[in-house]
Amino acid sequence: MNFIVLQFNELKKLIWFFIGLVALSAGFICVVQYVLSTTDWIKTSLSVWQVLSFSITSSLLIIGVLLNKFRIKHLWLGNLLSKPSINGLWKGRLISSYKKDVDDDPLPPIEIYFYIKQTYFAISIQSFTKSQRSESILATIYTNNFSSSTKFMYIYQLTRTKNSENKITLGSGELLITDNCSKMEGVYWTNSTTHGEIEMNLVDRKALSIDSFISAETHVDSLNIS
Structure with missing residues (x-):
């Protein structure tokens, strides 16, 4: 499930883009109608409301297809849309606070992969370790206009079914995006009282069809990346 999450400045840009697209579409229709009216190809003209209706409908369809279907796989596209591009496959490590017993040593760092799908309207994340996988319920990118720092924040669900377990764990993460959208680092929490740190590096912004740790x-x- 993907929710649409937009900051106020993104919503304003989207509204202005929609208005411009409607005006451009209406202008194009009027020009075509004028050209055709000088020939024998057209005998009747569209009313103002018909032109506006068609322009609004076509603009909504264009926005829906362009911004909801196409993924942000390039830095230049992210810059054009004022959206940091974090789409693709990421590799990193997770340092967990989990201990089976209080006196046990901390777990060694765990290898983890993120597979992120990002469009203008929505973003989702799947994470994979050798033993577990999780999927986001809600995810967003937040930019602080005062500090210019950008964070990737998400809420996820982890289902455990191995070793006779039947348990659902909920958690959240907050990662700072740095180095021209090629690194992320931050912390995570779960409702099972564990927490930890995550460090991620971008592997491939254009990766497709990643659905497991093995893939x-x-x-x-x-x-050939280590």
Whole structure:
């Protein structure tokens, strides 16, 4: 499930883009109608309301297709849309506070992959380790206009079914996006009282069809990235 999450300045840009698209569409229709009216191809003209109705409908369709279907796979496209591009496959490590017993040593860092799908309207994340996978319920990118820092924040659901378990864990993460959208680092929390740190590095912004730890690992190996 993907929710539409927009900051106020993004909503304003979207409204102005929509108005401009409607005006451009209406102007194009009027020009075509004028050209055709000078020939024998057209005998009747469209009313103002018909022109506006068609322009609004076509503009909504264009926005829906362009901004909701096409993923932000390029930095230049992210800059054009004022959206940091974090689409693609990420590899990193997770440092967890989990201990089976209080006196146990901390767990060693855990290898983890993020697979992020990002459009203008929505963003989703799947994470994979060797033993677990999770999927986002809600995710967004937030930019602080005062500090110019940009964070990726998400709420996720982790389902455990192995070893006779039947448990759902909810958690959240907050990662700072740095180095020209090629690194993320931050913290995560879960409702099972565990927390930890996450460090991620971009592997491939254009990666497709990653659905498991093995497929993520295979994709990285194909790129000769350690």
